[in-house]
Amino acid sequence: MLTFIARRILYSIPVLIATSFLIFAGVSLIGDPLGGLKVNPLASQQTIDHITAEKHLNDPIPVRYGYWVRDAVTHKFGTPLLSNVPIWDDLKRVIPHTLMLVVTAELISLLIGVSIGIYSAIRQYSVFDYAATTFSFLGFAMPVFWLALMAQILFTNLFLAWHVRIFYTSGLSSPDPGTGIHWVLDRAQHLAIPVMVLCVLNLAVYSRFMRASLLEVVNTDYVRTARAKGLTEKRVTMKHAVRNALIPVVTLAALNFGALIGGAIVTEQIFQLDGMGNYFIQNLLNTDIYPIMAWLMVVAVAVIFFNLIADILYGVLDPRVRYD
Amino acid sequence: MPEPVLSIRDLTVEFKTEDGIVHAVDGVTYDVFPGETLGIVGESGSGKSVSMLAVLGLIPQPPGRIVKGEAVYKGRDVMEMSKGELRRLRGGDMAMVFQDPMTSLNPVLKVGFQLTEAIQAHNDGVSDAEARKRGVGLLELVGVPNAEQRFDQFPHEFSGGMRQRAMIAMAIANSPSLLIADEPTTALDVTIQAQIIQVLRTAQEETHAATILITHDLGLVAELADRVVVMYGGRIVEKGDVFTIFSKPRHPYTVGLMESLPGLTVGQVGLQPIPGQPPSLISLPPGCAFHPRCSLSNGRVRCRTEIPMLRDTGHPEHISACHFHEELEGYQSKLVSEPVA
Amino acid sequence: MTDHSLEQDRTLAAAPVAGGAAAVGATGAEELVYESGLEVEVRSQWTYARRRFMRHRLAVGSLIILIIILGAGLLAPWVAPYSFEGYDVNSLEAAPSLHHPFGTDLLGRDYLSRVLYGIRTSERVAFIVMVLATMVGTAVGMVAGYYSRWADNLLMRFTDLILTLPALAVLLVAAGLIGKGNQYRVAIILSLLLWTALARIVRGQFLSLREKEYVDAAKAAGAGDLRIMFRHMLPNSMGPIVVFATLTLGVAILLEAYLSFLGFGVQPPTPALGKLIADGQDVSSHDWWLVTFPGLTIVLIVLCINFVGDGLRDALDPTQRVRA
Numbered sequence: 001m002l003t004f005i006a007r008r009i010l011y012s013i014p015v016l017i018a019t020s021f022l023i024f025a026g027v028s029l030i031g032d033p034l035g036g037l038k039v040n041p042l043a044s045q046q047t048i049d050h051i052t053a054e055k056h057l058n059d060p061i062p063v064r065y066g067y068w069v070r071d072a073v074t075h076k077f078g079t080p081l082l083s084n085v086p087i088w089d090d091l092k093r094v095i096p097h098t099l100m101l102v103v104t105a106e107l108i109s110l111l112i113g114v115s116i117g118i119y120s121a122i123r124q125y126s127v128f129d130y131a132a133t134t135f136s137f138l139g140f141a142m143p144v145f146w147l148a149l150m151a152q153i154l155f156t157n158l159f160l161a162w163h164v165r166i167f168y169t170s171g172l173s174s175p176d177p178g179t180g181i182h183w184v185l186d187r188a189q190h191l192a193i194p195v196m197v198l199c200v201l202n203l204a205v206y207s208r209f210m211r212a213s214l215l216e217v218v219n220t221d222y223v224r225t226a227r228a229k230g231l232t233e234k235r236v237t238m239k240h241a242v243r244n245a246l247i248p249v250v251t252l253a254a255l256n257f258g259a260l261i262g263g264a265i266v267t268e269q270i271f272q273l274d275g276m277g278n279y280f281i282q283n284l285l286n287t288d289i290y291p292i293m294a295w296l297m298v299v300a301v302a303v304i305f306f307n308l309i310a311d312i313l314y315g316v317l318d319p320r321v322r323y324d
Numbered sequence: 325m326p327e328p329v330l331s332i333r334d335l336t337v338e339f340k341t342e343d344g345i346v347h348a349v350d351g352v353t354y355d356v357f358p359g360e361t362l363g364i365v366g367e368s369g370s371g372k373s374v375s376m377l378a379v380l381g382l383i384p385q386p387p388g389r390i391v392k393g394e395a396v397y398k399g400r401d402v403m404e405m406s407k408g409e410l411r412r413l414r415g416g417d418m419a420m421v422f423q424d425p426m427t428s429l430n431p432v433l434k435v436g437f438q439l440t441e442a443i444q445a446h447n448d449g450v451s452d453a454e455a456r457k458r459g460v461g462l463l464e465l466v467g468v469p470n471a472e473q474r475f476d477q478f479p480h481e482f483s484g485g486m487r488q489r490a491m492i493a494m495a496i497a498n499s500p501s502l503l504i505a506d507e508p509t510t511a512l513d514v515t516i517q518a519q520i521i522q523v524l525r526t527a528q529e530e531t532h533a534a535t536i537l538i539t540h541d542l543g544l545v546a547e548l549a550d551r552v553v554v555m556y557g558g559r560i561v562e563k564g565d566v567f568t569i570f571s572k573p574r575h576p577y578t579v580g581l582m583e584s585l586p587g588l589t590v591g592q593v594g595l596q597p598i599p600g601q602p603p604s605l606i607s608l609p610p611g612c613a614f615h616p617r618c619s620l621s622n623g624r625v626r627c628r629t630e631i632p633m634l635r636d637t638g639h640p641e642h643i644s645a646c647h648f649h650e651e652l653e654g655y656q657s658k659l660v661s662e663p664v665a
Numbered sequence: 666m667t668d669h670s671l672e673q674d675r676t677l678a679a680a681p682v683a684g685g686a687a688a689v690g691a692t693g694a695e696e697l698v699y700e701s702g703l704e705v706e707v708r709s710q711w712t713y714a715r716r717r718f719m720r721h722r723l724a725v726g727s728l729i730i731l732i733i734i735l736g737a738g739l740l741a742p743w744v745a746p747y748s749f750e751g752y753d754v755n756s757l758e759a760a761p762s763l764h765h766p767f768g769t770d771l772l773g774r775d776y777l778s779r780v781l782y783g784i785r786t787s788e789r790v791a792f793i794v795m796v797l798a799t800m801v802g803t804a805v806g807m808v809a810g811y812y813s814r815w816a817d818n819l820l821m822r823f824t825d826l827i828l829t830l831p832a833l834a835v836l837l838v839a840a841g842l843i844g845k846g847n848q849y850r851v852a853i854i855l856s857l858l859l860w861t862a863l864a865r866i867v868r869g870q871f872l873s874l875r876e877k878e879y880v881d882a883a884k885a886a887g888a889g890d891l892r893i894m895f896r897h898m899l900p901n902s903m904g905p906i907v908v909f910a911t912l913t914l915g916v917a918i919l920l921e922a923y924l925s926f927l928g929f930g931v932q933p934p935t936p937a938l939g940k941l942i943a944d945g946q947d948v949s950s951h952d953w954w955l956v957t958f959p960g961l962t963i964v965l966i967v968l969c970i971n972f973v974g975d976g977l978r979d980a981l982d983p984t985q986r987v988r989a
Binding site for chain 3: 015018019023026027029030137138140141142143145146149150153157262265266269270280281284285287292296299
């Protein structure tokens with residue numbers, strides 16, 4: 001088990017290096033990061049020269065990559081090109097915002113999605129099953145950004161019509177959110193719609209996956225054996241069928257959690273939420289490579305970590321899996 | 325004649341599929357008496373196990389449908405029972421051992437758990453410790469070595485033979501009065517098969533259960549069964565005691581089965597396979613379902629137009645569904661030349 | 666389940682995968698036909714597939730709607746009531762009416778026409794992606810599955826690498842790098858991301874087909890590698906490939922919309938569905954139609970594609986089918 005974990009961590013190092021170099025080279029090649037500054041009449045040549053020297057912008061890409069690695073390791077990713085605020089400070093601010101958004105959405109949709117999936121599978125071809133199926137097909141076909149905009153339009157107009165504030169449609173919190181329970185309420189009012197929007201796709205994914213997984217298990221020989229033993233239908237379903245059908249779902253959820261830290265790029269942008277996804281987009285538009293690289297490293301490490309968690313969970317849930 | 329344990333009357337089961345309705349069991353009637361072993365024989369797809377699955381309520385509906393018929397157990401029709409009553413019957417009074425021990429045990433639950441679960445489902449208030457004791461005892465009974473340790477292992481740590489032993493232990497956990505073994509040895513190696521047969525014998529002696537042995541293996545039937553039901557195309561074609569069936573079969577299909585059995589005599593000639601394929605249960609040949617493959621039919625019109633009824637052959641309790649079974653009078657199977665036993 | 670219907674399922678499942686086995690079964694059936702004097706039609710697997718697909722009413726209906734929508738997009742220059750750039754100064758920001766069923770934007774441009782031209786752009790991108798991703802994915806999957814070893818390793822490591830990163834981030838960086846704007850470039854970027862899934866599917870198919878008897882038989886008969894791959898193994902993998910190609914069409918339309926929405930996709934003046942939604946975003950709270958109709962169009966197209974894909978999966982890939 002420990003050797004398995006150690007080997008996986010060792011194995012992930014070349015992956016990290018390869019991805020980081022690829023992205024570093026890719027973003028560097030997009031264009032001149034100081035392009036905007038150079039045409040800005042307020043920026044002096046001195047400033048530009050200073051930044052160029054400090055970030056070694058005239059060196060070839062592999063050398064710059066080397067400097068970046070040094071900064072990343074010794075100075076927590078250093079500073080962006082165009083500001084002196086340490087990248088790590090920004091990340092420390094946006095990561096909790098993103099986690100609050102995506103983890104809430106993920107947990108809600110996992111819970112509801114799995115329940116819907118189980119019920120759909122048990123009552124296959126019932127009205128409920130058809131309704132759930134229709135909903136998931138819609139969920140799969142809907143661009144999240146469009147759903148987000150539609151929700152925003154709807155709730156903005158509701159507010160304009162009734163002047164009663166139930167949910168906010170933009171931002172993370174009010175200018176004066178208060179403290180304690182007031183702060184929590186204010187935050188909940190702000191996050192409610194983005195969370196709902198994110199839930200739609202996730203619900204579709206989890207309910208379909210759970211349904212398919214359970215339907216596969218329901219027809220297995222061992223479920224028939226359980227029934228032949230005279231167990232109650234509830235016990236056959238929960239202890240024998242659902243227990244086994246959950247294994248791939250749990251694995252999928254663990255993998256998803258890893259990807260979540262990257263933030264919900266379009267949702268955060270539309271609702272003006274100061275999270276990881278928004279941070280990434282803003283810096284990509286500025287072609288500011290250093291925050292992008294920091295973002296990428298956080299995401300890649302999270303993905304690798306949760307891949308490992310998924311594998312370990314799989315082994316815990318399925319005794320047939322061996323770590324060697 | 326004692327009261328039968330289970331009495332199946334005119335049972336008809338269908339399955340709806342994309343290609344049409346599968347007539348898996350068509351008007352099947354037979355009895356099982358206390359303490360006896362009844363062998364049900366036929367090729368795969370002849371509807372052998374469907375009747376038993378139907379009795380236990382294990383046929384998924386849809387696509388399955390029990391069209392008609394009854395299965396009387398201790399004076400009550402199982403088909404009329406409530407779901408709860410049927411559930412208490414399953415694994416309690418009627419237990420089943422399935423064909424493939426590799427897939428019939430839940431891979432993520434310990435063998436002991438799956439065993440005690442069967443005990444506790446039918447005995448309220450049995451403590452975990454008590455159930456464990458009985459479970460270990462059952463594993464010992466069916467010949468699982470180191471039963472105490474094996475109890476806490478997962479199915480994948482068991483070999484195929486050991487798993488089938490565990491399945492049998494599960495089936496006899498509540499001393500059933502009817503034990504159904506559905507191809508219990510088919511998935512196993514030959515040497516293991518013999519052991520499992522022995523275990524089945526032990527289980528039967530221990531529980532005095534009537535046993536229904538569903539198989540395509542005539543050797544197994546000869547070994548274990550007292551009476552035999554031969555099925556073809558979802559219908560019973562011949563029924564009788566094992567010795568009569570093996571020595572004087574009176575249905576050309578049964579004869580064909582005997583002839584296609586390789587003997588052990590060196591240099592034996594005349595291994596005769598039945599020509600053609602088992603029929604599709606969606607569109608059975610008209611008349612006698614066996615007539616396209618029959619060596620006796622010779623294109624006679626009656627065989628293709630009239631479904632033969634089961635008729636007496638003259639031997640006690642021996643019936644055959646062949647229009648012309650009298651023509652087989654005098655046929656002696658090469659397998660049995662003089663009474664064994 | 667009974668042994669009979671299980672067996673039947675197995676034969677059905679085996680039919681498209683193991684053409685050899687199906688052929689043997691068919692010969693047996695013919696013999697029986699002769700002997701019992703019964704008419705039994707011997708059908709090829711494609712006839713079966715077509716029959717199964719036609720029975721899937723939802724899929725057939727979706728296919729018809731899809732043909733109408735995509736056809737309208739293709740013929741946009743002829744069927745659109747206005748040109749996509751034509752101004753109507755008499756109706757700026759007009760709500761949907763008989764004259765302008767989808768309304769008009771700030772400049773008075775007819776949104777129905779713009780949406781039709783948007784479909785034209787999006788479907789062109791999607792079709793290129795479908796062809797490219799399917800061809801590359803099939804080719805790589807064939808090589809990896811047939812020759813195994815190093816090609817296989819390389820493929821697996823590469824797909825691992827891609828899976829480590831959030832798809833949208835990779836897309837955005839690639840879009841920035843390869844050059845946003847041109848629809849062909851957008852198509853190439855999307856194909857680069859999408860082929861890996863098919864490569865894995867085809868690889869799996871080939872790995873299992875390699876063990877089949879008729880492949881051994883072909884080898885024993887002296888058939889070359891290429892002949893075995895193209896004549897014996899590829900035809901038996903067509904089911905999953907066709908299904909993937911269909912579903913990729915939908916995925917490509919969604920992803921192109923994301924890219925265009927975030928400003929990394931097809932650039933103005935060419936209208937694209939995602940860009941149309943983005944254009945409407947700023948005035949969305951009052952001009953709701955600018956967001957609603959292009960979005961609904963995307964949902965309808967992708968929904969239809971997914972239903973068709975689902976029907977095809979049932980028809981061509983019965984191993985994936987949940988038991989009827």
